[in-house]
Amino acid sequence: xxxxxxxxxxxxxxxxxxxxxxxxxxxxxxxxxxxxxxxxxxxxxxxxxxxxxxxxxxxxxxxxxxxxxxxxxxxxxxxxxxxxxxxxxxxxxxxxxxxxxxxxxxxxxxxxxxxxxxxxxxxxxxxxxxxxxxxxxxxxxxxxxxxxxxxxxxxxxxxxxxxxxxxxxxxxxxxxxxxxxxxxxxxxxxxxxxxxxxxxxxxxxxxxxxxxxxxxxxxxxxxxxxxxxxxx
Amino acid sequence: xxxxxxxxxxxxxxxxxxxxxxxxxxxxxxxxxxxxxxxxxxxxxxxxxxxxxxxxxxxxxxxxxxxxxxxxxxxxxxxxxxxxxxxxxxxxxxxxxxxxxxxxxxxxxxxxxxxxxxxxxxxxxxxxxxxxxxxxxxxxxxxxxxxxxxxxxxxxxxxxxxxxxxxxxxxxxxxxxxxxxxxxxxxxxxxxxxxxxxxxxxxxxxxxxxxxxxxxxxxxxxxxxxxxxxxxxxxxxxxxxxxxxxxxxxxxxxxxxxxxxxxxxxxxxxxxxxxxxxxxxxxxxxxxx
Numbered sequence: 001x002x003x004x005x006x007x008x009x010x011x012x013x014x015x016x017x018x019x020x021x022x023x024x025x026x027x028x029x030x031x032x033x034x035x036x037x038x039x040x041x042x043x044x045x046x047x048x049x050x051x052x053x054x055x056x057x058x059x060x061x062x063x064x065x066x067x068x069x070x071x072x073x074x075x076x077x078x079x080x081x082x083x084x085x086x087x088x089x090x091x092x093x094x095x096x097x098x099x100x101x102x103x104x105x106x107x108x109x110x111x112x113x114x115x116x117x118x119x120x121x122x123x124x125x126x127x128x129x130x131x132x133x134x135x136x137x138x139x140x141x142x143x144x145x146x147x148x149x150x151x152x153x154x155x156x157x158x159x160x161x162x163x164x165x166x167x168x169x170x171x172x173x174x175x176x177x178x179x180x181x182x183x184x185x186x187x188x189x190x191x192x193x194x195x196x197x198x199x200x201x202x203x204x205x206x207x208x209x210x211x212x213x214x215x216x217x218x219x220x221x222x223x224x225x226x227x228x229x230x231x232x
Numbered sequence: 233x234x235x236x237x238x239x240x241x242x243x244x245x246x247x248x249x250x251x252x253x254x255x256x257x258x259x260x261x262x263x264x265x266x267x268x269x270x271x272x273x274x275x276x277x278x279x280x281x282x283x284x285x286x287x288x289x290x291x292x293x294x295x296x297x298x299x300x301x302x303x304x305x306x307x308x309x310x311x312x313x314x315x316x317x318x319x320x321x322x323x324x325x326x327x328x329x330x331x332x333x334x335x336x337x338x339x340x341x342x343x344x345x346x347x348x349x350x351x352x353x354x355x356x357x358x359x360x361x362x363x364x365x366x367x368x369x370x371x372x373x374x375x376x377x378x379x380x381x382x383x384x385x386x387x388x389x390x391x392x393x394x395x396x397x398x399x400x401x402x403x404x405x406x407x408x409x410x411x412x413x414x415x416x417x418x419x420x421x422x423x424x425x426x427x428x429x430x431x432x433x434x435x436x437x438x439x440x441x442x443x444x445x446x447x448x449x450x451x452x453x454x455x456x457x458x459x460x461x462x463x464x465x466x467x468x469x470x471x472x473x474x475x476x477x478x479x480x481x482x483x484x485x486x487x488x489x490x491x492x493x494x495x496x497x498x499x500x501x502x503x504x505x506x507x508x509x510x511x512x513x514x515x516x517x518x519x520x521x
Contacts, residue, residue, distance in 0.1 A: 086316055087473045097316075098270065098299045179301045182284070197418030198279050199441035 007205025014206050021183075026210055029187040032100055033168040036107030040115045040163050043108075045156075048119025049145055053131070066120065069113025074106075075172030081106045082176050098179035103187070106173035111163035118162060122155030123148055157226050161219055168215060188214075269478035270299045272308035272317035274388055275416035277461075280436040280507050282498055289494070290485045296478050304416070306386025312336050312464070315471025319479035320464045321486065323388035323434075325516070328462055337464040343486050344495050344508040345460045345519050348392055350451035351421070351438060352378075352430035360430075366454040367400035374402045377409045379429035383420050384412030388459070393432045396456060421445055434459050436507035439499065458519055461508070463487065487512035 014022045051063065083089055085097040096102045126148055134144045149156065171189040178185035180194060188211045195204040277283050278300065287298050301308075301317065305324040311317040313336050320337065322328060331337050350360065350369055358376040360369045373380055382404075383390040397404045404410045411429070413420045417437040424431040425445045438449070463483045468476035485491055492510035499507035511519060 086314065087471070088314055088316070092473070095268075098268075098301065179299055181299045181301075182287075184297075184299070194278075197275070197416050197422070198281075199418060199422065199444040201444065 003201055004205065007202045008209065010202040011206030011209040014203075015210065022207070022210065024183060025186055025188055025191050025207070026214070028100065028185075029168060029189075029211075030214065032103050032174075032187060033107060033164060035104045036111055036167050037160065037164040039104070039108040040111035040167075041160065044112050044115025044159065044163070045119055045149070047112075048116040048159075049123055049149060051116070052120045052123035053145065053148070063120065066113055066117050070117040072110055072113060073172070074110055074170045074174075075176070077106050077109050078173030078176030081109065081173065085177065097177060098181060098185060100178065100185050102177040103174050103185060106177045107167035107170060110170060110173060111167050114166055115159045115163045118159035119152075119156060122152040122159070125155075126151055154226055157222055161222050164218060165215055169211065267296050267475060267478055268299055269296050269319060269475055269482055270301060270311075270317045271319055271321060271482060272301050272303065272311045273321040274305050274308065274323055275302050275418065276323070276389070276434045276437045277321055278302035279416065279418040280440040280499070282436070282495070282508065285498060286486075286491060286494060289491075290482060294481050294485070296481060298482065302416070304383070304385040304387025304390065306391070309336075312466045315466060315474055318466055318475045319482045320466065321461060322464065323459055323461045324391045325460055325462070327391060328464060332464065335470055336467055338467050339480070339483060340462050340464045341483060341487050342511050342514060342516060343461045343463050344492075344510050344512075345458060346435045346508050347452065348389065348432055348457040348459050349435050349438060349449045350430060351424065351433050351445075351447040352450045353428040353446065354448045356448075356450055357428075358430065361450050363451060364454060366396050366451060366456050369451045370396050370402055371400050373430050374404065374407070374409070379427055380404075380410050381420055381424040381427065381429045381431040382410060382412045383415065383417065383431075385414050385416075387417075389417060389432060389434055392457075392459070396432075399456070421447065436499075439503045439505070439507055442503075460511075460516060460519065 013019075051059070051066070081102065082097065084091045085094065085102055086092055087095075087097075096105070130151070131144060131148065134147055135141075139147065169189060171193060174180075174185075174187050175190045175193070178187065178190065180186050180190040186194075188207055192204050192207045192211070195201075195207065273283070279302075283300055283302075287300065290296070291298060301311070303311070305322040305327065308317065308320050308322050309324070309327060309331050312320050312331065321343065328337075328340060332340050350366065352358070352360070358373045358378040360372050363369045363372060382393060411427075413423055415423070417433060418441055420431060421433055421438065421441055422445070423429075425447050428446075430450070438445070438447075463486045465476070465479040465483050466474050468474045468479075492512050495508050495510040496506060499505070
C-alpha cells in the first residue's frame with residue numbers, strides 16, 4: 001500500500017512541477033498516438049464506408065479479415081514492421097527503424113482495422129431504405145455518403161476512442177520499432193516498463209497514472225461531444 | 233453547404249495528414265544528418281544507469297545521436313550479425329570471440345568489468361552461504377530443489393549461468409525448481425525477490441536495484457564469476473550501411489581516459505562502491521587480481 005501511495009504522491013509532484021522528462025514523454029506519446037489515430041481515421045473511414053456501401057463477390061471474406069484485424073496483436077505488427085524497416089529489409093533505405101515515425105506507422109496499422117470495423121458496423125446498422133430515400137431526393141453519391149456518415153456520427157466517435165485508446169496504451173510495437181530511446185522514441189508505456197525493470201516503482205506508477213489520466217481526459221472530451229449531440 | 237462541407241472536411245483532413253507525415257520525416261532527417269549511431273547493448277548497462285551518464289557526454293562531444301537498444305548480449309550480437317547495429321557493448325566473451333572470428337565485428341576492445349553474484353532470500357533455505365566454488369553453490373541449489381530463476385535470454389548473464397551448470401554437469405533443463413523468465417536483469421531480479429528464489433545477477437544491476445529487492449548476496453568472489461564488458465564495432469566491410477565512423481567514435485570514446493574515469497566513479501556517491509571497474513588497455517588475464 002505504501003508503494004501505491006508513494007507513487008501517487010510522486011506522480012502528483014512530477015505533474016505539478018512540470019518535470020521536463022515526464023512532460024516530453026507525455027507530449028511525445030500524445031503526438032505519436034494522435035498522428036496514428038488521424039492516419040487510421042482517414043484510411044479507416046474511407047475504407048469502412050466503401051465496404052459498407054458496396055456489394056461485391058467475396059465481401060464476406062474481406063469483412064471477416066477486417067474484423068480479425070480489429071484484434072491484431074501489437075507485437076505481431078511490431079515484428080513485421082521491424083522486418084520491413086530493417087537496414088536489410090525491403091524498406092531499409094528509408095532508415096526509419098527506431099524513430100518516432102516507425103511507431104506512428106505501426107500504431108496506424110493497429111488502429112486502422114479498428115476504425116474500419118466500427119465504421120462498417122455503424123453504417124450497416126442504418127436502415128437500408130435510408131440510402132434509397134436520400135438518393136431519391138436528388139442527392140449525389142458523395143452527398144449520400146456524407147449524410148450517412150453524419151447520421152452514424154455517434155458510433156463513429158466510438159471508433160475514434162477505440163482507435164486512440166488502443167494505440168496510446170500499446171507497448172509491444174512501440175518498443176520493437178521505436179527502441180525506447182531516451183528523449184526521442186520513449187513513450188509512456190515503454191518508459192513504464194523500463195522504470196519497473198529498473199526498480200523505480202514510484203516513477204513507474206506515476207507514469208501509469210499520467211497514462212490513465214490522459215486516456216480519461218481525451219475520452220471525457222469525446223463523450224462530452226457525444227452526449228451533447230444526442231437527440232432528446 | 234452539404235457537398236461543400238464534405239469536400240472541405242476531406243481537404244482539411246488530407247492537409248493535416250500531409251503536414252504530419254511531411255513534418256515527421258523532416259524531424260528524422262535532422263537526426264539523420266546529425267548521423268545516428270545504433271548501439272546494441274545489454275540491459276545491465278541501461279538498468280544500472282551508466283549509459284544515462286556516458287551517452288549525453290558523448291553526444292555533446294561528437295554531435296552524434298546515439299540510439300541505445302538495450303537487449304541481452306545474445307540479441308545485441310544477433311543485431312550485429314544482420315548489420316542492424318553499428319557498435320556493441322556486450323559481456324559474453326566466448327560468443328564475442330566467435331562473432332569477431334566470423335567477420336561480423338572488428339576492433340573488440342576491453343572496456344570494464346564487474347562480477348556476477350548469486351543472490352537469494354536472506355534466510356538462505358539452500359544454505360549456500362560460505363561455499364566458495366560457484367559450481368558447488370549451484371549443485372547445492374539443485375539438490376535442495378529451491379527455486380532458481382534464469383534469464384534464459386541468451387544474455388551474457390544467462391550464458392555465464394549455463395556455463396556454471398555445465399561445469400558441474402548439473403541437470404537443470406525442465407526441472408520444476410528451474411524457472412525461465414526470458415526478461416532483462418532488472419525484471420528477473422524483481423521476480424526472484426517476489427518468489428524468494430535464487431538467481432545469478434551482475435553486481436551493477438543488483439546494487440542499482442537493491443533498495444527495492446528482498447535479496448542478499450549469498451555467493452561471490454569465485455574466478456568464474458568475473459563479468460567482462462567489451463566494445464565491438466560492427467564490420468563495415470560486411471555491411472555497407474553500417475555507420476562505421478560513428479561506431480568507431482563511440483568505441484574510442486568508451487576506452488578514452490575521460491570515460492574510464494567516469495566509469496571508475498560511477499555509482500560511488502549513490503551506492504558507496506563503484507558498479508564497474510575500468511579496464512581499457514588491460515589484458516583479460518590480469519582482471520580480478
